[in-house]
Amino acid sequence: MSKQFDVLVVGGGPGGYVAAIRAAQLGFKTACCESNPYADPKGEPRLGGTCLNVGCIPSKALLHTSHLFEEAGHSFAAQGINVGTPKIDVSKMMARKSSIVDQLTGGIKGLFKKNKVTLLNGHGSFVAKTPEGWQVKVGEEVVVAQQVIVATGSTARHLPGIPVDNKVVCDNVGALDIDSVPKKLAIIGAGVIGLEMGSVWRRLGSEVTILEAMPDFLAAADQDVAKEAQKLFAKQGLKFELGVTIGEVKIAKKGVSIAYKDKSGADQKLDADRLIVSVGRVPNTDGLNAEAVGLKLNERSQIEVDDHCRTNLPGVWAVGDVVRGPMLAHKAMEEGVMVAELIAGQAGHCNFDTVPWVIYTSPEIAWVGKTEQQLKAEGVAYKAGKIPFLANGRALGMGEPSGFVKMLADANTDRILGVHIIGANASELIAEAVVAMEFAGSSEDLARICHAHPTLSEVVHEAALAVDKRPLHF
Numbered sequence: 001m002s003k004q005f006d007v008l009v010v011g012g013g014p015g016g017y018v019a020a021i022r023a024a025q026l027g028f029k030t031a032c033c034e035s036n037p038y039a040d041p042k043g044e045p046r047l048g049g050t051c052l053n054v055g056c057i058p059s060k061a062l063l064h065t066s067h068l069f070e071e072a073g074h075s076f077a078a079q080g081i082n083v084g085t086p087k088i089d090v091s092k093m094m095a096r097k098s099s100i101v102d103q104l105t106g107g108i109k110g111l112f113k114k115n116k117v118t119l120l121n122g123h124g125s126f127v128a129k130t131p132e133g134w135q136v137k138v139g140e141e142v143v144v145a146q147q148v149i150v151a152t153g154s155t156a157r158h159l160p161g162i163p164v165d166n167k168v169v170c171d172n173v174g175a176l177d178i179d180s181v182p183k184k185l186a187i188i189g190a191g192v193i194g195l196e197m198g199s200v201w202r203r204l205g206s207e208v209t210i211l212e213a214m215p216d217f218l219a220a221a222d223q224d225v226a227k228e229a230q231k232l233f234a235k236q237g238l239k240f241e242l243g244v245t246i247g248e249v250k251i252a253k254k255g256v257s258i259a260y261k262d263k264s265g266a267d268q269k270l271d272a273d274r275l276i277v278s279v280g281r282v283p284n285t286d287g288l289n290a291e292a293v294g295l296k297l298n299e300r301s302q303i304e305v306d307d308h309c310r311t312n313l314p315g316v317w318a319v320g321d322v323v324r325g326p327m328l329a330h331k332a333m334e335e336g337v338m339v340a341e342l343i344a345g346q347a348g349h350c351n352f353d354t355v356p357w358v359i360y361t362s363p364e365i366a367w368v369g370k371t372e373q374q375l376k377a378e379g380v381a382y383k384a385g386k387i388p389f390l391a392n393g394r395a396l397g398m399g400e401p402s403g404f405v406k407m408l409a410d411a412n413t414d415r416i417l418g419v420h421i422i423g424a425n426a427s428e429l430i431a432e433a434v435v436a437m438e439f440a441g442s443s444e445d446l447a448r449i450c451h452a453h454p455t456l457s458e459v460v461h462e463a464a465l466a467v468d469k470r471p472l473h474f
């Protein structure tokens with residue numbers, strides 16, 4: 001007889017493993033199957049999906065090491081610390097990154113044990129709906145579940161005609177495992193991953209050129225922030241070519257040659273030792289047997305869901321990168337929790353208007369809510385407060401005076417509509433703005449909160465005061 005579960009989660013990334021843990025906490029007999037591309041040396045699945053294995057976590061480990069390297073080389077001396085010229089041991093840096101990945105992926109296995117989630121090692125695909133529930137083939141066995149949560153995530157998009165070997169031409173997987181500092185590194189795509197990976201290798205000594213098809217830099221961000229970022233990154237040595245059309249990419253004995261048309265239409269060529277292709281991600285719906293059971297996909301091959309992650313099939317839900325919305329780990333986790341709670345008959349909730357975005361460059365970039373250009377396009381009357389980090393004692397003490405906090409609030413109600421930060425620790429500072437917006441807070445609410453001194457959070461406080469044109473320290 002087939003194994004029976006109340007809830008089967010397909011995919012063990014942030015959306016899937018969190019949904020499984022929450023479902024088990026709510027008393028459901030829960031299993032999670034993982035198709036296992038990130039097996040450990042014993043062939044056991046490493047949980048955590050893209051995020052833990054080849055995404056958020058390893059990239060942040062490399063960003064941290066390369067940041068320290070740059071500090072040691074460029075900032076220590078100004079503070080009276082003389083360490084000589086730092087040298088990078090790339091294999092040690094990679095080993096540290098891998099051990100963090102192992103620690104965290106192993107930790108999720110521990111959480112599964114603690115919460116009594118059954119881990120099934122194998123690719124999941126729908127078989128049929130039966131009176132007992134959904135039959136899903138996992139590896140060689142067929143299991144049955146009343147409710148199925150699809151959390152199969154996404155994989156890197158490749159470009160036609162550009163073969164990725166993850167040695168000379170890398171996607172995000174290879175980009176996290178480059179074994180030496182390339183003299184010249186080319187990146188196609190100036191999105192979040194392109195900027196983060198470009199920053200890592202530039203700090204370690206590569207000459208980095210980023211080719212971007214869009215005419216605008218960071219089009220999704222507030223354009224004030226995008227302009228500041230482009231200026232600061234260019235000053236750091238990142239080279240950008242916007243509005244390009246990529247042509248033929250040839251892999252030579254040593255390196256790669258990229259033909260492209262620049263924004264004026266002129267033919268150009270870029271030679272590099274390595275190329276990172278970072279042009280977005282595609283949802284993993286192949287191999288789910290979606291068509292056979294009538295699971296509806298949209299034109300982008302994402303599983304079609306409503307605001308509560310319900311698919312068109314009863315008892316089948318989908319969360320994370322495989323559905324609409326930003327491809328972010330925390331959004332996937334929020335959806336996973338929401339679905340488990342909805343299955344339990346609770347009022348599961350996910351506020352898509354307060355999902356924060358972060359780019360872990362230096363300075364960091366983070367935002368939540370609407371950009372100024374969106375408010376203008378929507379004809380919303382707003383007021384803005386903007387304060388530079390240069391006016392903050394803690395930022396100066398840290399040697400991180402770049403950037404600003406910009407707060408946008410409704411001109412009539414004062415409700416905060418968006419907060420945009422470029423500056424040190426923006427990834428942590430944005431949490432206060434998220435809390436304020438989640439509770440429909442106003443700039444006045446934030447202005448009245450006591451912020452510790454000296455902290456970077458005082459810049460957020462001052463930006464709230466500036467919305468009402470009464471900053472105290474600027």
Ligand SMILES: Cc1cc2nc3c(=O)[nH]c(=O)nc-3n(C[C@H](O)[C@H](O)[C@H](O)COP(=O)(O)OP(=O)(O)OC[C@H]3O[C@@H](n4cnc5c(N)ncnc54)[C@H](O)[C@@H]3O)c2cc1C
Binds near residue numbers: 056122193320322
């Ligand atoms: C380099 C990089 C850096 C990133 N940095 C950040 C960041 O800093 N912050 C952030 O929020 N996001 C970041 N992301 C995005 C983040 O990793 C994803 O949004 C997140 O992992 C999505 O979670 P998920 O559970 O939907 O899918 P995934 O993490 O992709 O997990 C899906 C899992 O399902 C498994 N699977 C697929 N098909 C099947 C099947 N049929 N049966 C069984 N198992 C299956 C896969 O093996 C995988 O383990 C980054 C991504 C990359 C590539």
